[in-house]
Amino acid sequence: MNPINQSILSKSILSKFKIPAALILSTAGLLYGINSASAQSNTPTCQAPRMGEYLLLVVSPTKDNQTQLKRVLPTKIKTNTCKYLDDTVTRIGGFKKIDDANRWARYIKDSAGLSAIITTRPTGTPTPSQAGTPRARATTVSYKPRRLGSGYAVLVDYYNRPQLATDVRKAVKGDVGFVAYGRRPYLLATYTSDQKEAYQTLEELSKRGFFAIIVDSEKVMLLRSVVNLPN
Incomplete structure (x- = not known):
């Protein structure tokens, strides 16, 4: 995120939640530095989950992360790399139960050391x-x-x-x-x-x-x- 956008977001947070500027400055590195590896500019935005579907988004900002993930996943699992907010992730969809999505998230964490986000479509x-x-x-x-x-x-x-x-x-x-x-x-x-x-x-x-x-x-x-x- 460039300095201009960072400044705009910091001002927005300050004005909406009345958080001291010192706090924003002290945490700016965290807010904008986690998963800082840059992704390809042409990475598409992730497709939203279908109604009733649970989605697994594995944080994988680098090629090494993506290769490592493919090694631990069965070939029949369909994945695609996309952008979720400012992060590059690997999208794994098709889960009908949240328990199934969580089992895969834990397997990926244990096998590849990668964190995953679980979400679903608002109804x-x-x-x-x-x-x-x-x-x-x-x-x-x-x-x-x-x-x-x-x-x-x-x-x-x-x-x-x-x-x-x-x-x-x-x-x-x-x-x-x-x-x-x-x-x-x-x-x-x-x-x-x-x-x-x-x-x-x-x-x-x-x-x-x-x-x-x-x-x-x-x-x-x-x-x-x-x-x-x-x-």
């Missing part, structure tokens, strides 16, 4: 909050970015609409955090060591129309444990 349309564009309340919480521990993190793309934090909080019936994964900020819906809980949260959010993903929580940087927005 509903989220109902926006009626409060307009809310502002974060003043708080004395100290900002100490840290990586999450082992487990599962369910993240929600908020599409530069911070008011979605209120809607996600209602959906999960709990607090929502603010994190960085890869090169993008996300809302943290759930962080848990319970695989079943992560699956249920992903499915519930997808049913409500949110774009949610399950990722390896050790790859996630926690920027704020709770996003405080007015009701």
Whole structure:
């Protein structure tokens, strides 16, 4: 990501979530440096999953990663290299059950050492909050970015609409955090060591129309444990 785009995103995060500039500067290397190997400029954008399909996106930014992945996958498995957000990934689709997608994700992690993202197609349309564009309340919480521990993190793309934090909080019936994964900020819906809980949260959010993903929580940087927005 070039310095201009980095600056624009940093300003957007500052204005929407009232996060101190020092925090953005101290974590800029993480936000824009994870998986920094450049991908081919002509790599196509990943095709969205079909309705009812679970998708596995294996982070594989280099040719070596892609070759290593092919070595451990059966030849009958259909894959293609594509761009997901700012990352180059290998797309593996066709899973009807989230358990099947997770088994393959664990196999790939154990066999090739590559992390994978699990996602599905939203089946509903989220109902926006009626409060307009809310502002974060003043708080004395100290900002100490840290990586999450082992487990599962369910993240929600908020599409530069911070008011979605209120809607996600209602959906999960709990607090929502603010994190960085890869090169993008996300809302943290759930962080848990319970695989079943992560699956249920992903499915519930997808049913409500949110774009949610399950990722390896050790790859996630926690920027704020709770996003405080007015009701």
